[in-house]
Amino acid sequence: MPGALRTRRRPPITLEIDAIENPALMPTRDTEPAELAALLERIARSDAAAYAEFYDRTGARVFGMVLRVLRDRGYSEETTQEVYLQVWREAAAYRRTEGSPIAWLIAIAHRRAVDRVRAETAATRRDLTYGARQVTALIDEVGEEVADREAAGLVRRCLGRLTERQAEAVGLAYYEGLTYSEVADRLAVALPTVKSRIRDGLKRLRGCLDGG
Amino acid sequence: MADDIDGAGEAADLLAMAPLMAIDALPEVDRRRVLRLLAATDDHTRDEFAAEVAAARESMAQLSDLTATPPPAGLRDTVLRHAEQDDAQGAARDGGSTGRSRWRWAAAAAAVAVVVGIGGGLVGYAVSDRPGEPGQSTSDKVFAAPDVRTVSGPVATGQASVTYSSTERAGVLVMNDVPPPEQGTVYQLWLVGPDGPRLGGVMTPNDVGTSTTAVVDDLGDATSVAFTVGDADEPERMISEPIAELPLRP
Numbered sequence: 001m002p003g004a005l006r007t008r009r010r011p012p013i014t015l016e017i018d019a020i021e022n023p024a025l026m027p028t029r030d031t032e033p034a035e036l037a038a039l040l041e042r043i044a045r046s047d048a049a050a051y052a053e054f055y056d057r058t059g060a061r062v063f064g065m066v067l068r069v070l071r072d073r074g075y076s077e078e079t080t081q082e083v084y085l086q087v088w089r090e091a092a093a094y095r096r097t098e099g100s101p102i103a104w105l106i107a108i109a110h111r112r113a114v115d116r117v118r119a120e121t122a123a124t125r126r127d128l129t130y131g132a133r134q135v136t137a138l139i140d141e142v143g144e145e146v147a148d149r150e151a152a153g154l155v156r157r158c159l160g161r162l163t164e165r166q167a168e169a170v171g172l173a174y175y176e177g178l179t180y181s182e183v184a185d186r187l188a189v190a191l192p193t194v195k196s197r198i199r200d201g202l203k204r205l206r207g208c209l210d211g212g
Numbered sequence: 213m214a215d216d217i218d219g220a221g222e223a224a225d226l227l228a229m230a231p232l233m234a235i236d237a238l239p240e241v242d243r244r245r246v247l248r249l250l251a252a253t254d255d256h257t258r259d260e261f262a263a264e265v266a267a268a269r270e271s272m273a274q275l276s277d278l279t280a281t282p283p284p285a286g287l288r289d290t291v292l293r294h295a296e297q298d299d300a301q302g303a304a305r306d307g308g309s310t311g312r313s314r315w316r317w318a319a320a321a322a323a324v325a326v327v328v329g330i331g332g333g334l335v336g337y338a339v340s341d342r343p344g345e346p347g348q349s350t351s352d353k354v355f356a357a358p359d360v361r362t363v364s365g366p367v368a369t370g371q372a373s374v375t376y377s378s379t380e381r382a383g384v385l386v387m388n389d390v391p392p393p394e395q396g397t398v399y400q401l402w403l404v405g406p407d408g409p410r411l412g413g414v415m416t417p418n419d420v421g422t423s424t425t426a427v428v429d430d431l432g433d434a435t436s437v438a439f440t441v442g443d444a445d446e447p448e449r450m451i452s453e454p455i456a457e458l459p460l461r462p
Contacts, residue, residue, distance in 0.1 A: 046299060048292065055291055061273075064281035077287055081294060088295040093445070099266040103273040107234075110272070114236040118407050119432060155274050173237040174272065180237045199231045206271045 032057075036101035037094070044092035055084055058102065062109045068175050069113040079116055083109045110174070117177035158208035166201030169194055222249065223257040230261050234268035240408025244450055251451050350427050351384045353377070367439055367456040374437055376428075378462045385426040385437070392420040393441060400442045400450065401426070403434035404457070412437070414447040436460055 036057065042050035062083055067076040086108055094104050162170065172183045184194040229246050232238045238246065250258055354360060357377030364373030370390030376383030385401070393399050398416050402409035412428055428437075438454040 048295065051295055052288075052292055055288060059283045059288070059291075060280040061276040063283035063287070064279040065276045067281055068279050073284070077284060077290075080283060080287060081291055084291045085294050085298060088298060098262070099270060100273065102276070103266065103269040106273040106276050107269045111236050115410060119405075119410070152277055155278055159275075170235070173232075174235045178237070179239040179242075180232050181239060183237070195228060195232065198235070198237065199228065202231045202234070202268045202271060206267055209271055209274055 032102070033100040037096050040087075040091045040094045040101055043088060044094075051084075051088060054087065058105055059084075061102065062105060065106060066109055066113045069110070069117060069177055075116060075120075076113075079109070079112050082112055086112075114177040154209065158205050161204050161208050162201045166197050166204065169197035170201045170205075173198060223253065226250065226253060226257060227261055227264060230264035231268050233261075234265040235272060247449060247451055350380075350382050350429050353380045354382050354384055361461065363458045363460060365456055365458050372439070372456065372458065374428075374458055374460065376431060376460055378460075381431045383428040383431055383437075383460070385424075385428060387420070387424040387426075390420060390424065392417040396444050398442050398444050398447050400440045400447065401428075402438040402440065402450070402454070403428070403431060404436045404438050405433040406435070407433075409438060409450065411448055411450075414442070416444065431460070434460060 036054065039050045039054045039057075043054060059080070063076060063080045066079045066083070067073065070076045070079060083105070087105065094101060098104070159167070168187070169183055172178050172186060173180060178186065180194050180198060181191060183198075184191050187194065226246065226249050229238065229242070233243065233246060250261060253261075354375060354377045357380050359379050360375060360377050362373055362375045364371060366372075367387060367390045370388055372385060372387045372390060374383045374385050393415065395417060398414045399420065400414050401412040403412045410432070413426065415424070415426075436457050436459045438457040440450055440452050440454050442449060442451055
């Protein structure tokens with residue numbers, strides 16, 4: 001049966017930077033968490049209009065992240081569909097106390113993207129440097145598609161606070177979909193080293209983002 | 213990490229896994245171990261773990277601002293249509309009484325659909341979550357496949373059997389006399405492959421009748437199917453060891 005598993009080598013993608021007039025890219029505002037949470041409550045009551053608005057406001061962030069991980073537009077479309085179907089079915093499971101709606105959504109999307117990567121590419125690993133470069137690349141290449149310049153500037157600045165090794169470890173895990181033991185193999189370092197690079201990198205990122 | 217270390221060490225060890233959990237960097241076997249330890253640990257450690265995960269996820273969500281990419285224009289319609297169809301299927305399953313499915317499918321591409329059977333056989337219809345693919349065809353294909361096989365075993369006080377085809381990579385699950393899960397819990401069906409288990413579907417107490425039939429559209433590379441009892445509030449999480457596992461031979 002393993003022979004029947006479809007595998008396909010995923011080509012590297014380049015970010016498409018188009019001029020964008022898209023409601024999905026509307027600025028992230030302070031009121032966004034409350035607004036998205038209200039939409040989720042309506043979605044839990046099968047409100048299709050709320051669902052459409054939720055998609056319009058978050059679709060680019062989900063699709064963009066998934067595309068970073070999967071690097072195949074077709075797979076990314078499928079995965080994005082699955083993510084939103086899960087939102088439709090499980091909106092009631094969202095709890096405001098457990099984080100912002102966008103964090104909930106991106107976590108769902110990342111899990112699905114990673115599941116897809118692991119199911120699909122056990123045999124055909126991607127080019128080795130892609131994921132490692134992702135985090136540092138984000139510092140430089142962020143383009144016109146980012147709607148909220150101020151917020152994006154902050155995120156970019158905070159990413160710059162990571163050491164190269166932290167960024168590499170976080171990038172391999174998050175955007176390449178590697179487990180931390182695979183990251184350790186890839187970088188030829190010990191497991192505890194990878195753990196602490198990821199942990200310290202995330203902590204530094206968070207500290208900077210929280211501190212504004 | 214080990215399960216048998218002292219309490220303080222265990223708590224610290226568990227918390228050290230939180231960032232890895234948050235960015236999905238744990239191999240499945242470690243993830244399961246973490247979930248098991250979390251279920252057994254004290255409230256304080258559990259809260260701290262959840263806070264760590266939540267904080268890391270907020271950061272990663274902010275990164276999604278930087279990678280935002282407009283989805284293809286057609287995707288919006290597809291997404292909205294799937295929700296509409298999902299509701300229609302839910303209504304059909306619920307006998308038309310409500311517009312909302314009671315099913316709580318989680319994860320795994322919604323690859324499994326379950327209908328309540330009558331009298332132990334396959335009944336009426338099977339639901340596919342893939343629009344455009346007639347749901348009935350999966351079970352037809354499985355039963356017509358040259359390599360159709362059946363494996364069965366006990367689940368709780370009842371019996372489950374999976375009729376499957378390696379070439380079709382699909383199967384049909386029939387459960388007879390399996391008692392419904394207790395209120396607040398669900399049965400989870402896992403497709404276990406070389407990369408660990410992936411969730412095939414979730415059954416609530418309402419979903420399990422005297423005879424229950426499920427079509428598994430995509431077995432993938434699963435080498436066995438396993439059943440666990442999960443928390444209804446977190447149906448996609450594996451929190452217990454399998455109560456039954458059926459090996460699928462190629």
